[in-house]
Amino acid sequence: MNLWFRMIRVILRAVLGKNLSPLETSRVHFRVWPHDLDINMHMNNGRYLTLMDLGRLDLMIRTGMGRLVLREKWMPVAASAMVRFRRPLLPFRSFQLESRLLCWDDKWFFLEQRLVRGGRTIAFALLKGCIRRSGGHVPPGDIFQQVLDEPLASPPMPEAVRHWIETEEDIQVPEGELS
Known part of the structure; x- marks a missing residue:
């Protein structure tokens, strides 16, 4: 249930907060609560990923993409x-x-997410995602055209993202296990 409260808080603050351009950084503040802990008495690694979902939600809402995704019944x-x-x-x-x-x-969209405390990076993630609609995906360029009323060119792909994509392509999944 605690994640519902956090999600509601993130949505309200995003809707009432400052709008961001698609290339600006979203910042959301959290606190580690007892239900976030694992048996080692620090935040569970799965909770990091769950909270990163909320960070992407904040970014989508504050850049205007959230309204479009909701209106069109698309799915991030x-x-x-x-x-x-x-x-x-x-x-x-x-x-x-x-x-x-x-x-x-x-x-694909490629994002960076960092958990930071006292100016130090606690965790770092690269994420690949897309916006889905019935019949396939929505090209990011189409989304920016609708949100901004003008095209937006992608910044150059960082070398770390390029290497990550190449590594993913090299991973061999046994036949029939994943499609």
Whole structure:
């Protein structure tokens, strides 16, 4: 239930907060609560990913994409994530989640998300996602055209994202296990 309260809080603050351009960084503040902990008494690694969902929600709403996605009944989908956990988050500690769009291609958005405390990166993630509609995906360029009323060119793809994509393409999934 606690995630529902956090989600409502994120939505309200995003709707009432400052709008962002698609390339600006979203910042959401959280605190580690006892129900976020694992048996090691620090925040569970799965909770990082759940909170990152809320960071992307804040970014979508504040850039104007959320309204369009809701109106069109589209669905934002995370396809892949690479996460690096650097330091633990202990009970009752506050931290900031920073989310920003790095680049995009004809199908995918590539985002960076960081959990930061006291100016130090606690965890870092690269995420690949898309917006789905019945019959396929919505090209990012079409979304920006509708939100901004003008085309928006993708920034150059960072080398780390390029290497990550190449690594993903090299992974062999046994036949029949995943499609």
